[in-house]
Amino acid sequence: MKRRSFLKTAAAAGAAALLPAGAVGMVSSGCVRKTGKAVDWDFDEIIDRSGTWSIKYRRAEGGKLAMWIADMDFRTDPVVHEALQQRLDRDVMGYTYGPDEFFDAIVGWEKQQHGFDVPREWVEYAPGVIASLCQVYLAFTEPGDKIIVQTPVYDPFFRYAERLGRTPVENPLVWKDGHYAMDFEGLDRLYDKRVKALVLCNPHNPVGIIWPKETLSKLARWCADHEVLVISDEIHADLALYGKRHTPFCSLDETAARIGIQLCSPTKAFNFPGITGTAYAVIPDAVKRQHFHETLENAKLREASIPTMVATIAAYTHEPVWLEAVKRYIEGNVACVENFFSSHDVGIRPIRPEASFLVWLDCRQKGLPQDELVSLFNETAGVVINNGAGYGTGGEGFVRLNVGCPRSIVEEALDRIARACEK
Numbered sequence: 001m002k003r004r005s006f007l008k009t010a011a012a013a014g015a016a017a018l019l020p021a022g023a024v025g026m027v028s029s030g031c032v033r034k035t036g037k038a039v040d041w042d043f044d045e046i047i048d049r050s051g052t053w054s055i056k057y058r059r060a061e062g063g064k065l066a067m068w069i070a071d072m073d074f075r076t077d078p079v080v081h082e083a084l085q086q087r088l089d090r091d092v093m094g095y096t097y098g099p100d101e102f103f104d105a106i107v108g109w110e111k112q113q114h115g116f117d118v119p120r121e122w123v124e125y126a127p128g129v130i131a132s133l134c135q136v137y138l139a140f141t142e143p144g145d146k147i148i149v150q151t152p153v154y155d156p157f158f159r160y161a162e163r164l165g166r167t168p169v170e171n172p173l174v175w176k177d178g179h180y181a182m183d184f185e186g187l188d189r190l191y192d193k194r195v196k197a198l199v200l201c202n203p204h205n206p207v208g209i210i211w212p213k214e215t216l217s218k219l220a221r222w223c224a225d226h227e228v229l230v231i232s233d234e235i236h237a238d239l240a241l242y243g244k245r246h247t248p249f250c251s252l253d254e255t256a257a258r259i260g261i262q263l264c265s266p267t268k269a270f271n272f273p274g275i276t277g278t279a280y281a282v283i284p285d286a287v288k289r290q291h292f293h294e295t296l297e298n299a300k301l302r303e304a305s306i307p308t309m310v311a312t313i314a315a316y317t318h319e320p321v322w323l324e325a326v327k328r329y330i331e332g333n334v335a336c337v338e339n340f341f342s343s344h345d346v347g348i349r350p351i352r353p354e355a356s357f358l359v360w361l362d363c364r365q366k367g368l369p370q371d372e373l374v375s376l377f378n379e380t381a382g383v384v385i386n387n388g389a390g391y392g393t394g395g396e397g398f399v400r401l402n403v404g405c406p407r408s409i410v411e412e413a414l415d416r417i418a419r420a421c422e423k
């Protein structure tokens with residue numbers, strides 16, 4: 001079968017397997033009426049992002065495909081778009097406070113989406129996940145303190161720890177029985193009195209794992225026993241795939257609630273990360289919460305912005321019809337990648353993400369030095385990916401492919417990668 005037609009069949013089969021009979025047509029497009037007006041989406045549509053100041057497309061010169069930084073090439077959820085539009089049409093853009101509706105929306109969403117009954121007072125506005133992570137580092141650790149990161153992991157965790165004079169220490173994930181696991185023996189080995197915090201990526205970027213409850217409970221116990229603060233980055237939580245359930249760290253039990261700070265945001269799932277400053281923290285412990293609050297206040301980082309509030313409220317208060325559809329579409333794209341590499345032996349094995357639209361490609365079989373591997377994708381194939389080595393120990397031999405884009409782009413990328421491998 002020709003590579004192209006194989007791809008189409010494989011993706012359709014993958015997507016169809018995940019949907020009720022007759023629902024395949026809903027995968028790429030749909031329609032929802034929540035505000036009396038019809039709004040729709042078409043995930044197959046190729047949207048020209050040139051001239052929109054997109055960071056992703058800065059690296060797509062000369063016809064390269066931009067499949068690296070974690071935003072999707074789909075229009076933002078129409079309910080978010082419409083809410084922003086209405087507000088723009090209406091208002092003076094004056095100074096704004098965080099309204100009750102913002103906090104109510106978050107409380108409602110955590111309950112509905114993740115089964116977490118969050119008391120309203122546990123929720124704090126947060127000026128972006130990584131901006132808040134930096135403030136947590138500053139507020140809860142001292143220069144020279146050690147912060148554990150479980151690599152390969154989202155690199156700002158350790159890069160900002162370093163920038164702020166803290167010492168990131170790696171506890172690399174281990175590959176066990178066909179999946180990644182946390183190395184608890186590694187934690188025991190690396191611990192000393194300077195270890196003050198651990199950053200948990202929950203779900204994990206880039207390996208895509210949704211941490212099992214038992215693992216999180218064990219981690220909570222270990223951290224509590226060693227008086228280590230857990231900063232749980234949950235930005236990918238709303239994109240849990242294949243019907244999997246995400247466990248919010250602070251929902252686990254009293255121990256986790258005592259030692260945990262959860263950083264969350266609707267920007268990743270609803271695709272509006274360009275509206276920066278959109279996040280929230282869940283901090284059950286009153287003393288930690290007050291300290292976080294004061295730290296942001298002192299840095300003048302607690303000011304709400306209109307787009308942040310409007311977009312969050314819209315995303316979290318409508319039935320998540322678009323979100324469910326985009327997740328099904330991503331599953332179809334992942335199926336496309338999996339089926340392609342299982343029938344084209346080019347030394348690349350995708351690791352299925354349990355959440356989000358980032359596929360971790362195991363290219364170790366190719367036996368290439370990392371710079372040559374990266375060049376094979378970025379230059380020879382013209383598919384711009386993230387270099388696995390950038391995520392710390394354990395990332396060598398891997399690259400991260402963003403499949404949050406129309407299926408035809410995924411197909412084109414696979415085609416280009418196969419041709420580059422054959423060269």
Ligand SMILES: Cc1ncc(COP(=O)(O)O)c(C=O)c1O
Pocket residue numbers: 070128129130131154201205233235236265267273278279
């Ligand atoms: C795990 C993780 N945390 C945080 C972020 C960025 O969050 P923010 O834009 O709110 O700083 C990303 C973006 O890719 C991410 O993957």
